[in-house]
Amino acid sequence: xxxxxxxxxxxxxxxxxxxxxxxxxxLPERFTVSVTRLDIAYGIKESGNHCxxxxxxxxxxEALGVTIITLDVDDTNCDVLLPQTEQWVAYHHDARTFIxxxxxxERVMPRAVTLWRAA
Numbered sequence: 016x017x018x019x020x021x022x023x024x025x026x027x028x029x030x031x032x033x034x035x036x037x038x039x040x041x042l043p044e045r046f047t048v049s050v051t052r053l054d055i056a057y058g059i060k061e062s063g064n065h066c067x068x069x070x071x072x073x074x075x076x077e078a079l080g081v082t083i084i085t086l087d088v089d090d091t092n093c094d095v096l097l098p099q100t101e102q103w104v105a106y107h108h109d110a111r112t113f114i115x116x117x118x119x120x121e122r123v124m125p126r127a128v129t130l131w132r133a134a
Contacts, residue, residue, distance in 0.1 A: 016115050021062055030085075042081055042097075042132075044131055044132045045128070045131040047127050047128065047129045048071035048072055048074070048130070049071060049126075049127055050068055050126055051067075051071070051125050051130065052125050053070075054067035054125075055067045055117070055123055055124075055125065057070065058070060060117060060118045063086070063087035063089055066088050066118075068088045068110055068113070069087075069093075069115060071132045072086060072093055072095075072130065076095070082098055083095050083097060084097065084098050084101075090114045090115060091107060092105055092106065092107055092108065093108050093130055094106070104132070105129060106130040107132075107133050108129065108130045108131075110128045113126060113128070
């Protein structure tokens with residue numbers, strides 16, 4: 016059984032309402048992550064595995080208890096490789112401009128990024 020405190024912490028880390036959270040260890044259909052100043056400061060440009068969005072998504076999956084092997088973020092998608100199936104799960108995101116600016120070494124600010132399962 017997952018405690019109410021754990022549910023609240025996961026909801027806060029992922030911006031998912033507690034009633035909409037998947038069970039611990041399951042991938043959400045849709046979620047929002049917060050890309051922080053630290054994600055931006057330590058993110059690596061043109062690195063789909065170490066960009067600021069990748070850092071935020073990795074943190075969100077850890078909060079959900081989901082183990083991932085790696086992930087790859089490009090200007091429209093975030094693909095996640097799961098160890099259980101060794102298959103990629105695709106998410107779309109709403110941060111195309113953010114990624115292009117970051118990769119061009121333009122200034123970007125912390126922001127929320129929404130991801131949803133690709134069909």
